[in-house]
Amino acid sequence: MLLCSILLLTGCGNSNLKWYVVSPATEQGRINLKFLLSGTKDTLLMSLLALGISIFVGLLIAIPGIARQKPLRATNVVYVELVRSIPLLPLILWVYYGLPEIAGVQLDYFWAGVFALALSDSAFEAEIFRAGIQSIPKGQSEAGRTVGLNYFQTMWYVVLPQAIRRILPALGNQFAYMVKMSALVSVIGLQELTRRANELIVTEYRALEIYTILIIEYLVIILIIGQGVRWLERKMGSDELNAGR
């Protein structure tokens, strides 16, 4: 699919565009393409790790958000409001350049990126989880309690499985968003997709062609994620669908 798009653009491009710099038909083009694609691993791995962590942290933050006790709810509100107000780019810079001075911890490019992305996203995940949990009728947790389950068992076996089904589209959104935002980590030097593109432009001076390829790379990744989430939705939702609800 990626190759098709490139060939299409190469074929119909006007004469000012120098598609040969990324053309699979030439030796240099193949080397350049390979160089661009070599950022895929870090982009994907970083986004996946950050997503996993932010889902976990988001859930931990969401639970006190639905508690009866005010101090617990306040913890949730403070975390969410604070974390989601921090713009991602300054956060990445702060984690990479600031943490060593404050905490004496120097994360490498990759882990600084994972940390900043996960932290930033966790506030959004927390709100998504809270909305999902609150959308499950109270009778469900009451029924869980009446068959002897404690709070956490009720959450785990009764409420969350239903909530996750409902929030799956929103989680898919966050994943796509995460992949796109990971481009910002290029500023501290991680050699993910965007950094690779910038580096190649320095030697080839063909910004338009190379950024076009870069956008197509993100497009393909996110299309695949989208299909994956839709597949998961069908698989998990099939129970209800079978029942004609």
Next chain:
Amino acid sequence: MTTQQQPAVLMEDVHKWFGNFHVLKAINLDVAVGERVVICGPSGSGKSTVVRCINYLERHQQGRIVVDGVELTSNRKTAARIRSEVGMVFQQFNLFPHLSVLQNLTLGPIHSRGLSQAEAEERAMEYLDRVHIPEQADKRPAQLSGGQQQRVAIARSLCMEPKIMLFDEPTSALDPEMIAEVLDVMIELADEGMTMVVVTHEMGFARRAADKMVFMDEGQIVETGTPDQFFDAPETERCRQFLQQILHH
């Protein structure tokens, strides 16, 4: 059975408020082991709240509730213990839609009673048999009719082998033709000697199965008595009116 046996449920001067609204006013009620109590009354009279207080889904703010010899306090362990001894059937069934019928029945016994999967499934099939729908074990709740769902909900409670069963308007959300199948199961349960507290307007069931009738209005118990006294010679005017309304329309 000794004459001195402690009651299954004892409520003494129980009060409850929802905000400023005084829902329960000085409720005194005792339910003996094996006794079937039917609570009726107009909507908003507090009858559901009484039942929900017994298994601590609602907290009372004043007075004493003792269930199976244990007083309900804010102690979390007490509440969990009481809940596993007290079964509850809701108006809206509240089956777990993401689990099969069988899994609905085994969830409590496995995670709260510590039964193995095999033991829990064996027990679940036994109770599905009792409510006459063993063939539905592998279906999802949404694939069943309302009456079947409510029978599954009854079986789910019975799988915990509770000492007391609470029913909160179990047939109010059902189509008329499905009410009988649920009441039949409840009558069978009563005939087996289960201690039951039932909130219902099904007066046929009450006459057939109840040992004691309780009439509530505006958060108070207005009248109690045997079904015969209650239906044939109600003492209070309020109760007479209520019975007339539900029996003659």
